Amino acid sequence: MRTFHGIYQDGVVTFCLHLPDVVGPVAVIVVFPGPEDEPEPEVLAWDWEEFEENPF
Amino acid sequence: MVSRICCGAPLGVRAVPIVVETDVRPNLLKVSIVGLPDTAMRESKDRLIPAITNSGFALVRDDIVINLSPADLRKEGAAFDLPMAVGILCAKGIVPESRTRDYWFLGELALDGHLRPVRSVLAIAECAREQGAAGIFVPRGNGGEAALIAGLAVYEVAHLAELCRALRSREEIEPFRPPPEEDGRDESAVPDFAEVKGQAGAKRVMEIAAAGHHNVLMFGPPGSGKSMLGKRLPGVMPALNERESIEVTRILSCSGHLKNQPVPVRRRPFRAPHHTASAAAMVGGGSHPRPGEVTLAHKGVLFLDEFPEFPRIVLEVLRQPLEDGWVTISRAVQQVTFPADVLLVAAMNPCPCGWRGDPRRRCRCSLERIQQYRGRISGPLLDRIDLQVEVPAVPISRIRKLPPAEPSRVIGERVNQARARQYGRFRGGLTTNASMSAKELEEHCRLPDALSEMLEHHVERLGFTTRVHAKVLRIARTIADLDGRDAICREDLLEALSYRQLDRPIESGTLQEAEVGS
Structure with a gap:
């Protein structure tokens, strides 16, 4: 099952493609800018669906 | 007399x-x-x-x-x-x-x-x-x-x-009878993906490229395995059919490359010209026109290592054959058309020094130098390359711990199944997803409204062109074919979006930076 996992780092959220049975991300998919007002979001890691429903 | x-x-x-x-x-x-x-x-x-x-x-x-x-x-x-x-x-x-x-x-x-x-x-x-x-x-x-x-x-x-x-003499002359063809005579000569440990992402891209006949651009630091991956691609592509086999044999025969090879040629060609090649060497030329590398790689793989180091004119002359699958050489006395249906695999470093994103060494290239380096590949040429993937360096300590990699034979079986779905869908017209026109995209890549909106949103956010939007759809179609599905799902689109890495701003980071962060 492919998953898309995002992490917050240095002001941006980077979503990566993860393949089954492979350790670590295999491709960067989308990079989102972090929240404009807050220096750091409360949540630092997301699955795609979670992020789509509630970005920050 | x-x-x-x-x-x-x-x-x-x-x-x-x-x-x-x-x-x-x-x-x-x-x-x-x-x-x-x-x-x-x-x-x-x-x-x-x-x-x-x-x-x-x-x-x-x-x-x-x-x-x-x-x-x-x-x-x-x-x-x-x-x-x-x-x-x-x-x-x-x-x-x-x-x-x-x-x-x-x-x-x-x-x-x-x-x-x-x-x-x-x-x-x-x-x-x-x-x-x-x-x-x-x-x-x-x-x-x-x-x-x-x-x-x-x-x-x-x-x-x-x-x-x-x-x-x-009045006697009948006995015609020549060719010896029976040996089974699997060329298989041992093609390198196997089993020899490439790690690089799961790049191997996945190679599989998608072979299944849908999508051109590929790999970028990564020196020694990360780009050439190894490119050389193994013909081994997972479907076997040449009879018509293709005759075409390839005819080209090798006319160019004097057949030598003592058994005929007909069954192996897909793999050509890797050096970056000092001229435009005539690439597409063909001469006063009595001879085929170039793009024709010698017909129905196979044209591998261009150090892609930005090729002279601009050499890269630009590739645009037309990559689009049309043939090239015409015109001379004052004659005009010759050569077939040139190739799968282009290009490889390059991420920056002039080669080490951007590599944790082993520090990259000293400025943003302007990186932009200048990548700018040697024109936008229209980049538009003709469907898949762009980062190939990060894999530390030796990690390679040692990795389990044996999947052999080309297993990958090739999945590719064959995906191709069979395409042949069935196009019913003898087109042969691969990469050659779908706008009309065929409309017919075979129809998306539910929610997915269409999601794709449009991200295509706009990432600043992709309409042509890239169509490419993402074609890649997603191939990914769904590899999975044996008629409908394209959200994961297919997201995965396809992730294979347009050079279309994004350089500041957006590399896979290795993301990996270190996670």
Whole structure:
């Protein structure tokens, strides 16, 4: 099952493609800018669906 | 007496019929060849007389005029030696011309009368059959190539004297019968993906490329395995079908690359020209146009390592053949069209120093230098490359711990299944997803509204063009085909979006930076 996992780092959220049975991300998919007002979001890691429903 | 002997001359990767007219008159022993012969052909006259006399036939005080018809077509090479020698023997009445009428002749003569193999035999044999010839005489070693053309009797001969004996006797000549083809004769020569440990993402991209015939651009630091991956791609592509096999064999034959390879060629071509290659070397050229690398890689892989180091003009001339699958070389006297249906695999470093994103060394390139380096690949050319993937360096300590990698055979089976779905869907029209037009995209990549909106949103956010939007859809279609599904799902689109990495701003980070962060 492919998953898309995002992490917050240095002001941006980077979503990566993860393949089954492979350790670590295999491709960067989308990079989102972090929240404009807050220096750091409360949540630092997301699955795609979670992020789509509630970005920050 | 004037004799007429049929043969053919290669023109591009095809051939045209040529008639060798020979007139012999008693006088001094002198041979003239007319009808636009090249240097090698003009030198034939110095080979013909010794070859004929050493085969046991006397030529004394004869004036010989040989005309190669049509006279306005430039002919080249030594393959006309045999038809000219047979023409002389017919004109002299040594060989009955009636025995030669239904046949074509082809071959280079040695001074002792032995025949040497020549190139372009397959194209000329094909032309002979189209012109209604009953058979063709070729030198020993060329029979297998000519025998690929069904409905044409092939006769292999080793010596001019042997041919003359056969033509002068009333006995039936035994046609050449090719030996049975060996199963899997080429498989061991293709490197296997099992030898590439790690690089799961890049291997996944190779599988998608092979399944949908999508062009690929890999970028990563030196030694990360880009070339290894590229060389293994032909091993997972579907086997050449009969028609493709004949096309590839004909190209190799006409370009003189067939040498002693078994025929027909079953292995997909892999060409990796150096970045100093000229535009003519890449797409073909010369006063008598010869195929270039893009044609030699027809139906196979054209691997361009150090992609931005190729001269701009060389990269730009690739745009048209990549789009159309053929290239036309025009010269003042003739125009030749070469097939050029290739899967392009390009490889490059992420920056001029090569180490951007690599945790082992620090990259010292400024943003401007990186932009300048990547800018050597024009936007229109980049638009023709469907898949762009980062190939990060894998530490040796990690490689050692990785389990054995999946062999090419297993990947190839999945690719074959995905191709079978495409053949079924396009029903004999298109063959792969990469060549879908806007109309076919509409028909075969229809998305529910929610997915359409999601894709449009991200395409706009990432600043992708409409052409890239279509490419993402084509890639998603191939990903769904690999998964055996008719409908494209959200994961297919997101995965396809992730393979357009060079379309994003350079500041957006690399896979290794993301990996370190996670």
